[in-house]
Amino acid sequence: MLRRMLLAASASERLRELAVSTPVARGVVARYVAGDRAAGAVAAARRLRGAGLLVTLDYLGEDTTDAGQAAAVTSEYIALLGRLADAGLARGGGVEVSVKPTAVGLGLADHGEKTAAENITRVCAAARGAGTTVTVDMEEHSHVDATLRIVRALRDGFPDLGCVIQAQLRRSFADCAALATPGSRVRLCKGAYAPPPEATFASRAGVDRSYARCLGVLIAGSGYPMIATHDPRLIKIAAARAYLAGRAPPSFEYQMLYGVRPAEQQRLAATGARVRVYLPYGSDWYGYLVRRLAERPANLTFFLRSLVRRS
Numbered sequence: 143m144l145r146r147m148l149l150a151a152s153a154s155e156r157l158r159e160l161a162v163s164t165p166v167a168r169g170v171v172a173r174y175v176a177g178d179r180a181a182g183a184v185a186a187a188r189r190l191r192g193a194g195l196l197v198t199l200d201y202l203g204e205d206t207t208d209a210g211q212a213a214a215v216t217s218e219y220i221a222l223l224g225r226l227a228d229a230g231l232a233r234g235g236g237v238e239v240s241v242k243p244t245a246v247g248l249g250l251a252d253h254g255e256k257t258a259a260e261n262i263t264r265v266c267a268a269a270r271g272a273g274t275t276v277t278v279d280m281e282e283h284s285h286v287d288a289t290l291r292i293v294r295a296l297r298d299g300f301p302d303l304g305c306v307i308q309a310q311l312r313r314s315f316a317d318c319a320a321l322a323t324p325g326s327r328v329r330l331c332k333g334a335y336a337p338p339p340e341a342t343f344a345s346r347a348g349v350d351r352s353y354a355r356c357l358g359v360l361i362a363g364s365g366y367p368m369i370a371t372h373d374p375r376l377i378k379i380a381a382a383r384a385y386l387a388g389r390a391p392p393s394f395e396y397q398m399l400y401g402v403r404p405a406e407q408q409r410l411a412a413t414g415a416r417v418r419v420y421l422p423y424g425s426d427w428y429g430y431l432v433r434r435l436a437e438r439p440a441n442l443t444f445f446l447r448s449l450v451r452r453s
């Protein structure tokens with residue numbers, strides 16, 4: 143219930159304006175976000191690479207309703223990839239980028255899907271030039287079909303384009319089976335949005351069981367599974383399944399969010415596993431932060447107190 147309320151708050155324009163226009167809870171924001179600008183994000187990525195971790199960078203923003211803004215976000219990604227190449231960080235996919243389809247136009251009233259596909263194509267071309275890859279994030283349930291259509295279409299030209307499957311959705315086992323093909327990069331997460339009840343598993347245990355089933359199909363397949371979770375039980379299951387399937391560390395990776403279980407990120411990397419940190423930056427942090435608070439309500443009291451104090 144609290145999670146659903148919080149996720150509804152992530153879409154509220156009034157709350158977004160209040161939160162973003164006041165210097166609220168900087169401590170909470172800084173825990174999850176690498177700063178407002180690309181320079182800070184590149185510096186943070188360099189530190190993580192130095193600690194033996196891989197990185198995927200996300201320029202914060204979503205639900206763009208303006209084609210100019212979608213183009214500006216695309217340009218930001220292209221400039222970022224240039225910086226990463228210059229810094230020697232992009233090579234071999236050490237630092238890649240994650241793109242939200244609605245940030246580059248998917249939600250536009252006219253030709254949203256076409257615009258997002260064109261913009262993601264431009265980001266993919268820049269990533270290829272820099273020597274790295276792109277992963278397309280998954281957002282609200284209403285965007286899943288269009289997002290998967292875009293990924294399928296773009297993979298003709300960019301076979302290393304990654305996509306995301308949300309285990310909370312009932313459809314996801316079938317999606318994983320279809321995506322477990324040679325070279326296919328698939329990030330498996332639980333899902334950070336609130337889909338309609340009929341489309342989702344109601345209980346946390348149901349989502350976890352779905353995650354384990356999806357994991358099974360991805361690990362048994364011939365793609366490149368990207369296991370995005372902080373859940374200790376699922377990490378153990380993933381390690382055991384990978385071992386039993388004879389998958390060596392370079393044939394899959396773990397992924398975790400910046401600021402969440404950093405000691406576990408280091409522990410896994412020390413075992414020789416590939417571990418990638420999802421590292422967001424930018425000033426439009428509100429939606430991202432509220433989804434993180436929905437996963438971890440313990441942080442909520444601190445955040446709301448600072449919001450009330452400063453408003």
Ligand SMILES: Cc1cc2nc3c(=O)[nH]c(=O)nc-3n(C[C@H](O)[C@H](O)[C@H](O)COP(=O)(O)OP(=O)(O)OC[C@H]3O[C@@H](n4cnc5c(N)ncnc54)[C@H](O)[C@@H]3O)c2cc1C
Binds near residue numbers: 372398403
């Ligand atoms: C690399 C990466 C990329 C992602 N991309 C997407 C995407 O494209 N689309 C999408 O819908 N979702 C995405 N997610 C979010 C994901 O769907 C979950 O909402 C999130 O990962 C929490 O689920 P969990 O698997 O960690 O399990 P949970 O059961 O939520 O958490 C397990 C444990 O991890 C710790 N933890 C989890 N979250 C937090 C937090 N915010 N703060 C502090 N501790 C925490 C706690 O100890 C918790 O007990 C992504 C997650 C990761 C790691």
